Amino acid sequence: MRGSIVAGVAGLTVLAAAFTQTLGAQARTQAATRIYAVHGDCGGHPRVEAGMAPGLCLGRVWQWSATTPGPRMPRTLFRLADDDWLVADLGSWDAGRGAIWRMRIGADGAVGWTRLLGGLSMPHTMARGPDGRIYVAEMSRIFVFDPARPEATTAAVSDLPDNRLHENRHPLSAFVFDGDGALLVNVGAPSDRCVDARGRPNRDARGQCAERAGQAMVRRYAYLGNGRWSREWTPYATGLRNSVAMVRHGSGAIYQAENSVDLNTPERPFDEINRLKPGADYGWPYCTDMATALPGWTAAEARCGRRQSPVSLLPPHAAPLDMLYYEGAMFPELRGRMLMSWHGHRRAAGRIVAIEVDAEGAPLTDRPARYAIYPRGSMPYPPDAPAPRARVLTPGWNAVRGTRPQGSPVGMAVAGDGAIWVADDRAAAVLRIARE
Known part of the structure; x- marks a missing residue:
């Protein structure tokens, strides 16, 4: 009997070792599929083997490996100088694992990393405020940050929901500064589309979505001057599922890129x-596309006619996560255009696009139009819906x-020479789009 037990334990040990080896092999295989192979040169950096628009190339500035320190999930970039950057590292989709890193580029192209702050909860947006200081959005607050004294942080906004990914589908904070210094802050929707596991609407006493109070919106915090913002907020725009990508045009117009709901089809929704x-409602969770009621809500409940319609649709599940207006010198043909990263993992995503805009920064659109899909081909937008007039850079x-x-671009930034720097969070890489 004892021999049988010993044999059984030995067998389990062998099985456990085999299982561990299998997991290790899977992890190595997965890691290998995320490596960017390089060949040749792209503006002083190793050239990535990716298909680019004519005249452009993609350089690999840095990519994580087991022997290379640095961020595990780089999401956003902030340029201090051409050889000196801040990088927000999500770390993982768990609280307390994020960090802010300083990335310095040597004369030989070597990248050096310094971890300035750790223990953060899903840090994301970084921007310079009206007082000249650097502001960082964490899951439940926005704080002031000085790279020279990283330990001395001060909260500018501290009452954002203390969300968790598995309790709240959209835990990331993001913000833009309005022309008067006010902070416009994303508070994402707590679920995908405000329905229960059976697809029944989560209604309040009035028959409306019970999850919209204080969330699924962009809040406005008034600027009080001297680096201080009001503790009281007002709804700036509501019915927005997730406003991680926002930008302010020089005309004063504010634009948002909406990640729509996750229906189990690659063709819908857009x-x-x-x-x-200010004061407009954009329809979450009732409406999508131009005027389509979402499953679970009737057309009467959705009232799509009262919703503020999009200025343009984007491909389904493109997952736009950043947008900026390009004003660099390297690509004069792109000057003034809206750059946007499409992060999602489905067939339309993994792209950076440059969208033509009007004098107020709004996308110029076409009807009818199509969008490209991987590995090849294209799909139509709805015939009567506006689609962006865009050049795909990647x-x-x-x-x-x-x-x-597949590219997973998140944050973008323009360097002093006009090159477009990009953070790829799934591959843990910092990339650079340059002239061929």
């Missing part, structure tokens, strides 16, 4: 570009085993 107007950023992963 993501959106919205111009945010048309060949789909996954090719042994060569590249």
Whole structure:
């Protein structure tokens, strides 16, 4: 009997070792599929084997490895100088694992990292405020940050929901400064589309979505001057599922890129570009596309006709996560255009696009129109819906085993020379779009 037990334990040990080896092999295989192979030169950095628009190339500034320190999930970039950057590292989708890193580029192109802050909860947006200081959005607050004294942080806004990913589908804070210094802050929707596991609406006593109070909106915190903001907030725009990507145009217009709901189809629903107007409602969780009631809510409940319509649709599940207006010198043909990163993992995503805009920064649109999909081909937008007039800068950023992963671009920043720097969080890489 004892021999049987020993044999059984030995067998379990062998099985456990085999299982561990299998997991290790899977992890190595997964890591290998995320490596960017390089060949040649792109503006002084190793050239990534990715299909780019004519005249452009993609350089690998840095990519994480087991022997290379640095951020595990780089999400956003902030330029201090051309050889000196801040990088927000999400760390993971758990509280307390995020960090702010300082990235310095040597004369030989070598990248050095310094971890300035740790223990953060999903840090994301970084921007310079009206007082000249640097502001960082964490899950439940926005704080002031000085790279020279990283330990001395001060909260500017501290009453944001203390969300968790598995309790709240959209825990990231993001913000833009309005022209008067007010902070416009994303508070994402707590669920995908305000329905229960059976697809029944989560209604309040009035028959409306019970999850919208204080969330699924952009809040406005008035600027009081001298680096202080009001503790009281007002709703700036409501019915927004997740406003991680926002930008203010020089004309004063505010634009938001909406990640629409997650229906189990690659063809619907479409993501959106919205111009945010004070007091307007943008329809979450009742409406999507131009005027389509979402499953679980009747057309009468959705009241799509009362919703503020998008200025343009985007491909389904593109997952736009950043937008900025390009004003660099390297690409004069892109000057003034709206750059947008499409992060999602489905067939339309893994792209950076440059959208033509009008004098107020709004996308110029076409009807009818199509969007490209991987590995090849295209799909139509709804015939009567506006679609952005855009140039795809990265048309060949789909996954090719042994060569590249599918691109997962998040934050973008423009360097002093006009090159476009990009953070890829799934591949843990910092990349650079330059002239061929």
